[in-house]
Amino acid sequence: MCTSIIFQLNQTITEYSGNPSTRLLQVLRDEYYLTGSKCGCLEGECGACSVLLNGKLVNSCLVAMGSLSGAHVLTIEGYANTEQFHVLSEAYRSESAVQCGFCIPGMVLASACLLAQNSTPTDEEIRTAISGNLCRCTGYQAIVRAIRKASLVEGIDWTIHTSNLWIPITLESAVVTIAYTKAVPYAGGTDLMVQANESIEYLYLGQIAEMREIYLNQDINQHTGGILRIGAAVTFAELIAHPLVPQILKDACREVGAPAIRNMGTIGGNIANGSAKADVALICRLLDASLNLHSIRGVRNLPIVDFYQENKILDLQEDELLVEILLPIRSHTRYFFHKVSARQALAISRISVAACITVFEGRITHFASAFGAITDVILRPYEIDQLFIGLTIREAQEVRLQYLTAMHLFIQPIQGRVSAEYRKDVCMNLLSEALDQLLIEAD
Numbered sequence: 001m002c003t004s005i006i007f008q009l010n011q012t013i014t015e016y017s018g019n020p021s022t023r024l025l026q027v028l029r030d031e032y033y034l035t036g037s038k039c040g041c042l043e044g045e046c047g048a049c050s051v052l053l054n055g056k057l058v059n060s061c062l063v064a065m066g067s068l069s070g071a072h073v074l075t076i077e078g079y080a081n082t083e084q085f086h087v088l089s090e091a092y093r094s095e096s097a098v099q100c101g102f103c104i105p106g107m108v109l110a111s112a113c114l115l116a117q118n119s120t121p122t123d124e125e126i127r128t129a130i131s132g133n134l135c136r137c138t139g140y141q142a143i144v145r146a147i148r149k150a151s152l153v154e155g156i157d158w159t160i161h162t163s164n165l166w167i168p169i170t171l172e173s174a175v176v177t178i179a180y181t182k183a184v185p186y187a188g189g190t191d192l193m194v195q196a197n198e199s200i201e202y203l204y205l206g207q208i209a210e211m212r213e214i215y216l217n218q219d220i221n222q223h224t225g226g227i228l229r230i231g232a233a234v235t236f237a238e239l240i241a242h243p244l245v246p247q248i249l250k251d252a253c254r255e256v257g258a259p260a261i262r263n264m265g266t267i268g269g270n271i272a273n274g275s276a277k278a279d280v281a282l283i284c285r286l287l288d289a290s291l292n293l294h295s296i297r298g299v300r301n302l303p304i305v306d307f308y309q310e311n312k313i314l315d316l317q318e319d320e321l322l323v324e325i326l327l328p329i330r331s332h333t334r335y336f337f338h339k340v341s342a343r344q345a346l347a348i349s350r351i352s353v354a355a356c357i358t359v360f361e362g363r364i365t366h367f368a369s370a371f372g373a374i375t376d377v378i379l380r381p382y383e384i385d386q387l388f389i390g391l392t393i394r395e396a397q398e399v400r401l402q403y404l405t406a407m408h409l410f411i412q413p414i415q416g417r418v419s420a421e422y423r424k425d426v427c428m429n430l431l432s433e434a435l436d437q438l439l440i441e442a443d
């Protein structure tokens with residue numbers, strides 16, 4: 001079986017297409033001609049094949065290529081370009097710690113790994129660190145002396161630098177990567193890359209198939225139309241083009257940025273950004289979406305209302321990934337969405353109002369409204385919206401004034417780029433327009 005695996009080899013993004021069961025050692029030597037990794041035992045007992053995998057010492061003879069998706073592999077050839085290597089190399093030379101040299105690449109990487117974790121090791125700690133690396137000719141005393149000597153060189157930062165971009169192609173690999181690195185996840189980057197910081201580790205999720213899918217799960221029957229499952233790395237352009245996506249969500253996607261932004265920006269990013277001005281997040285709040293958050297502890301399904309705690313404060317743990325958005329699809333539903341901004345494209349919302357109504361057998365079975373860019377959080381007045389539930393359209397018209405009065409009290413905009421008074425007036429006008437459009441008898 002062939003597969004395509006993207007990983008970093010000596011800080012170069014590398015694609016491997018081949019048998020996922022093949023040993024890393026074999027691929028390093030036979031395909032990439034990195035022969036510094038030696039083949040001794042092929043059983044994990046000699047350490048001659050040692051490399052650093054995500055900064056940790058491993059035997060490359062025991063690493064299957066299929067497990068490397070998104071990983072960093074550093075061989076002695078990659079490490080040889082560093083200042084630390086030259087300090088170790090000089091220490092090994094001056095202590096006569098090298099004879100035939102067969103074990104030395106692995107021994108140096110074991111030394112590097114130790115010093116990265118403990119720059120002032122005791123002799124006992126040094127012996128423990130190289131205990132998996134056999135030397136058949138030098139004898140270990142000289143090697144221990146060499147490592148100790150290197151550790152005493154002043155001004156050396158022993159940190160092992162790997163590239164700061166992780167590119168897993170499986171969800172499992174992404175979840176493990178974030179658990180151990182706390183890298184910042186992203187897929188589109190339209191927001192994050194504005195403040196790109198080369199000292200931060202990033203986790204790119206755009207290669208993960210499960211996070212690029214949209215499909216309808218009709219097995220869940222509490223919502224008549226089923227649950228639309230949208231991968232967090234699906235772009236706005238993909239949402240607009242997909243036949244299963246509700247029109248109101250497409251309309252909101254069309255309000256995001258301009259074509260170049262919509263081709264990159266993702267629904268997951270819009271939600272996890274935490275902004276009260278996020279167009280797509282507003283619709284997900286309106287439709288009572290829930291979110292699947294994955295971590296090495298499992299999958300946590302969270303109603304989106306609980307995801308947003310305060311302004312930009314999310315119920316999202318450091319090791320959790322937003323993987324999927326679950327949207328309940330209701331049949332017999334009509335929608336309203338209007339965004340007010342300074343211009344048509346590339347503009348942040350000043351006020352956004354969304355609403356929807358479901359009428360079944362002559363009665364309103366569901367009514368929802370949501371307001372963006374009014375306060376620091378998206379507003380979703382559940383209790384007031386309940387006024388319409390169970391009513392006919394005619395009865396709803398009769399409580400319309402009561403509804404608008406309650407909303408007038410509820411909506412208390414904050415001052416922003418536009419005044420609070422302006423926001424309130426526009427918001428109430430848009431809400432009135434929404435009721436005009438939604439509270440009409442169906443044909």
Ligand code: FES
Pocket residue numbers: 038039040041042043044045046047048049050059060061062
């Ligand atoms: Fe890998 Fe010996 S060849 S440990």
Ligand code: FES
Pocket residue numbers: 097098099100101102103104134135136137138
């Ligand atoms: Fe020859 Fe170590 S120097 S095996």
